[in-house]
Amino acid sequence: MILNLDLPFEPKLLEEINNIGIRKYFLEGDTIINIGNNIKSMPILISGVLKILREDHNGDELLLYFLKQGESCAMTLNCCTRNAKSEIRAVAETNVEILFLPNTKMEEWSANYKSWRNFVFDSYHQRFSELLETIDKIAFLNMDERLLVLLKDKTELQHSLEINQTHQEIANELNTSRVVISRLLKKLERLGKIELHRNRIKIIHL
DNA sequence: ACATTAATTGTGT
DNA sequence: ACACAATTAATGT
Numbered sequence A: 001m002i003l004n005l006d007l008p009f010e011p012k013l014l015e016e017i018n019n020i021g022i023r024k025y026f027l028e029g030d031t032i033i034n035i036g037n038n039i040k041s042m043p044i045l046i047s048g049v050l051k052i053l054r055e056d057h058n059g060d061e062l063l064l065y066f067l068k069q070g071e072s073c074a075m076t077l078n079c080c081t082r083n084a085k086s087e088i089r090a091v092a093e094t095n096v097e098i099l100f101l102p103n104t105k106m107e108e109w110s111a112n113y114k115s116w117r118n119f120v121f122d123s124y125h126q127r128f129s130e131l132l133e134t135i136d137k138i139a140f141l142n143m144d145e146r147l148l149v150l151l152k153d154k155t156e157l158q159h160s161l162e163i164n165q166t167h168q169e170i171a172n173e174l175n176t177s178r179v180v181i182s183r184l185l186k187k188l189e190r191l192g193k194i195e196l197h198r199n200r201i202k203i204i205h206l
Numbered sequence B: 001a002c003a004t005t006a007a008t009t010g011t012g013t
Numbered sequence C: 001a002c003a004c005a006a007t008t009a010a011t012g013t
Helices: A011-020 A074-082 A103-112 A114-140 A143-157 A167-174 A178-190
Strands: A022-026 A031-033 A041-047 A050-055 A061-067 A089-092 A096-102 A194-197 A200-203
Touching: A011 A096, A011 A103, A041 A074, A041 A103, A061 A114, A061 A143, A061 A167, A074 A103, A074 A114, A096 A103, A103 A114, A114 A143, A143 A167, A143 A178, A143 A200, A167 A178, A178 A194
Parallel strands: none
Antiparallel strands: A022 A096, A031 A089, A041 A096, A050 A061, A050 A089, A194 A200
């Protein structure tokens, strides 16, 4: 099957990836990787959006960043090469299609293909930047601003102006309480920026 | 069509 | 943060 990841891999590597990679499909909300899972293959996102979450000792979670087409998770990449357990959770934000590459090939490809090395480095770099961004948001933005950024990200990542989530779920992603989110959303609604429905938020303009 | 119920959302303290 | 009220959606009769 022809696979176009829009990644600048050498034809030979691309062929290997096509032969060896295993394609899997997940539905929105599915957990693809959980904390503590042993990572035996490395994922590359073919389509859709993944969200990467961190969890604290109480089980409270926090959204770290999103992954979209052609991207991979540096955290998993890291685990992959060391054969370690995952320290993050990956959940399908939309329906997703993922290509899994066995970690046994990682070293060989790194040695043989420049484009693979570049891809791995770029992935690390991208994730690192995103993590910094996330830290900045948590440290320097108020909750109302963080919520606004999240809504913007979500609408941009999906194509739709509807977010099908409860206030509770959003609160979990931002690691705050449902009441806070409800109040902030209500404020946004009064400003005419959004429309609130049960399990659904319609974006008017942000 | 109506009643019941569970889940989600809204608001005052 | 908690408690409770109000609203909504789903389901059964």
